[in-house]
Amino acid sequence: MSEAAIDQRESPPLAETPDIYGAYPRLSDDQIAALEAGGARRTVNTGETLVREGERSDYFFVMLSGKVAVTTTDDAGNRHVIRVHGPGRFLGELGDLEGQAAFYTAEVVEAGEVLVVPTERVRALVVHDPVLSDLILRAYLLRRSLLIREESGFRIIGSCYSPDTARLREFAARNRLPHRWFDLERDKHAERLLQRFGVPPQDTPVVIWGGEVLRNPTNTELARRVGLLLPDTVPDESDVVVVGAGPAGLAAAVYGSSDGLITAAMERIATGGQAGTSSRIENYLGFPGGISGGDLAERAALQAAKFGARILVSAEIVRLQSGDGQHQLTLADGATVVARAVVLATGARYRRLAVPGLESFEGDGVYYAATVQEALLCGTGPVVIVGGGNSAGQAAIFLAERVSRVYVVIRGDDLNKDMSRYLVDQIDRHPRVTVRSCTEVREVHGDDKLSEVVIEDKRTGERHSIQTRALFVFIGADPNTSWLAGAVQLDDHGFVPTGPAALYSDTDGTRRTTQRRQPLTLETSQPGVFAAGDVRSGSVKRVASAVGEGSMAIRQIHEYFGT
Numbered sequence: 433m434s435e436a437a438i439d440q441r442e443s444p445p446l447a448e449t450p451d452i453y454g455a456y457p458r459l460s461d462d463q464i465a466a467l468e469a470g471g472a473r474r475t476v477n478t479g480e481t482l483v484r485e486g487e488r489s490d491y492f493f494v495m496l497s498g499k500v501a502v503t504t505t506d507d508a509g510n511r512h513v514i515r516v517h518g519p520g521r522f523l524g525e526l527g528d529l530e531g532q533a534a535f536y537t538a539e540v541v542e543a544g545e546v547l548v549v550p551t552e553r554v555r556a557l558v559v560h561d562p563v564l565s566d567l568i569l570r571a572y573l574l575r576r577s578l579l580i581r582e583e584s585g586f587r588i589i590g591s592c593y594s595p596d597t598a599r600l601r602e603f604a605a606r607n608r609l610p611h612r613w614f615d616l617e618r619d620k621h622a623e624r625l626l627q628r629f630g631v632p633p634q635d636t637p638v639v640i641w642g643g644e645v646l647r648n649p650t651n652t653e654l655a656r657r658v659g660l661l662l663p664d665t666v667p668d669e670s671d672v673v674v675v676g677a678g679p680a681g682l683a684a685a686v687y688g689s690s691d692g693l694i695t696a697a698m699e700r701i702a703t704g705g706q707a708g709t710s711s712r713i714e715n716y717l718g719f720p721g722g723i724s725g726g727d728l729a730e731r732a733a734l735q736a737a738k739f740g741a742r743i744l745v746s747a748e749i750v751r752l753q754s755g756d757g758q759h760q761l762t763l764a765d766g767a768t769v770v771a772r773a774v775v776l777a778t779g780a781r782y783r784r785l786a787v788p789g790l791e792s793f794e795g796d797g798v799y800y801a802a803t804v805q806e807a808l809l810c811g812t813g814p815v816v817i818v819g820g821g822n823s824a825g826q827a828a829i830f831l832a833e834r835v836s837r838v839y840v841v842i843r844g845d846d847l848n849k850d851m852s853r854y855l856v857d858q859i860d861r862h863p864r865v866t867v868r869s870c871t872e873v874r875e876v877h878g879d880d881k882l883s884e885v886v887i888e889d890k891r892t893g894e895r896h897s898i899q900t901r902a903l904f905v906f907i908g909a910d911p912n913t914s915w916l917a918g919a920v921q922l923d924d925h926g927f928v929p930t931g932p933a934a935l936y937s938d939t940d941g942t943r944r945t946t947q948r949r950q951p952l953t954l955e956t957s958q959p960g961v962f963a964a965g966d967v968r969s970g971s972v973k974r975v976a977s978a979v980g981e982g983s984m985a986i987r988q989i990h991e992y993f994g995t
């Protein structure tokens with residue numbers, strides 16, 4: 433596809449974009465001077481392209497005079513000006529610092545002079561200059577959010593019924609990659625776009641970017657195209673390999689790398705883990721207004737990268753083998769990495785109810801925790817709690833003090849089976865709690881917010897509709913540890929015991945009776961292998977505790993290394 437010229441009908445093409453969000457700050461003369469120490473000035477002419485969409489840019493550009501237009505290409509191949517920058521402003525967005533391909537084109541629209549600095553140099557500078565670091569990182573994070581909101585970037589074309597389309601969409605969204613999805617079933621553009629690129633519908637899903645078509649790419653292929661870090665970039669031997677990049681893994685990566693350890697984090701899908709799927713975390717220290725899980729993960733990943741950690745996505749670990757003070761981790765594609773110490777931070781997956789459409793209300797009507805924060809969100813109307821264990825019981829008692837009615841829905845016929853007696857007694861006595869036994873949730877409804885839950889009595893088949901803004905699900909969590917069987921000790925539920933709860937064992941799983949020393953508090957049954965966050969047996973399932981454990985694991989790794 434040939435590149436079209438900027439559509440000059442857009443008005444006003446050369447007016448500088450106002451800095452309304454703080455995304456387009458101007459550098460001070462001192463900051464420009466600091467950057468100039470590692471860069472070079474050069475004159476630029478109108479029409480010159482400085483950064484091209486879909487290609488990686490290894491340079492950071494500061495406008496000294498003249499103007500640059502930032503453009504994106506629409507689905508008909510026309511380029512549109514989305515911002516204009518003048519003297520003192522700098523180009524780029526988050527992906528540039530991370531070595532990703534550009535999600536925009538930057539073209540000179542008024543001749544002048546630019547300062548060109550290798551991105552490598554800027555990366556080094558931001559580590560040592562907190563003011564400049566803050567200015568650039570803040571602007572870059574905001575610019576990435578804007579590109580996502582504007583649906584710039586690559587196109588995914590595929591049917592809403594295709595599991596591969598869902599996989600690609602999840603990968604793009606969870607990795608915060610600007611993109612737009614065209615549903616082959618509903619969107620007329622989808623077919624026209626396919627025709628333009630000569631792709632038959634049976635070849636979908638496809639990813640289209642910069643005139644290039646990727647036919648049903650794997651996550652790794654898409655990651656490679658975008659320029660995300662892949663396992664083949666990890667050094668042969670690291671001090672620490674962290675498995676999983678949710679809050680616990682990201683914390684371990686930040687503290688490991690900032691302590692000078694060669695640190696790599698291997699993540700199956702995207703940084704952020706479960707927290708990354710939360711639209712607003714209100715109880716994380718230091719964010720009184722709350723922060724979205726995606727933003728928190730992006731900041732943490734950037735922070736880890738700033739200290740030199742390598743965070744790799746599409747890097748699922750399927751095997752751990754330990755021996756001679758070393759640990760070998762095998763990736764799903766068969767590649768291996770070796771580390772002197774390992775942090776297991778693979779988290780857990782809350783069991784979801786198999787109810788169509790439930791996931792669209794997660795975090796906004798469907799909750800997996802019942803704290804003051806969720807209680808505030810669900811108002812004072814009736815709420816539905818699913819589950820018959822202690823967490824469901826505690827939630828019922830807690831919420832019953834705040835709402836008009838709590839329905840506790842259990843599959844079995846007796847609450848006493850899995851719930852502590854004291855909770856059952858409180859529930860029995862509470863005038864605002866109703867227990868629905870032998871009952872399951874069948875449907876959830878709502879426009880953008882949950883408004884109705886339909887339950888069914890399994891004995892009679894009778895259905896009841898409950899008008900509610902909140903459904904709490906407490907049916908347990910499964911740790912992501914199936915790949916660890918035989919490598920470290922697991923408890924009866926598959927979580928990883930640490931400290932006194934873990935006994936050193938041989939790799940075949942037999943427990944040793946004579947021990948060299950007690951495992952450190954976050955150390956597993958395998959010396960040198962630590963566990964942090966939700967995957968750990970007995971952990972508190974919270975972002976803050978996962979982060980705390982990630983940092984503690986690094987402290988204990990120093991102790992294990994004797995450093």
Ligand SMILES: Cc1cc2nc3c(=O)[nH]c(=O)nc-3n(C[C@H](O)[C@H](O)[C@H](O)COP(=O)(O)OP(=O)(O)OC[C@H]3O[C@@H](n4cnc5c(N)ncnc54)[C@H](O)[C@@H]3O)c2cc1C
Binds near residue numbers: 702782794973
């Ligand atoms: C919808 C929702 C909302 C929440 N809201 C809050 C809240 O407001 N406040 C709060 O404190 N807590 C909240 N929580 C809980 C909180 O998110 C978790 O306690 C926290 O994310 C646990 O962090 P973790 O790093 O231990 O595990 P996870 O977040 O589960 O991360 C584990 C990571 O490991 C990866 N992984 C798994 N297996 C492998 C493998 N074999 N190889 C490579 N990678 C692997 C996963 O893809 C995942 O990214 C919420 C949870 C959910 C689901």
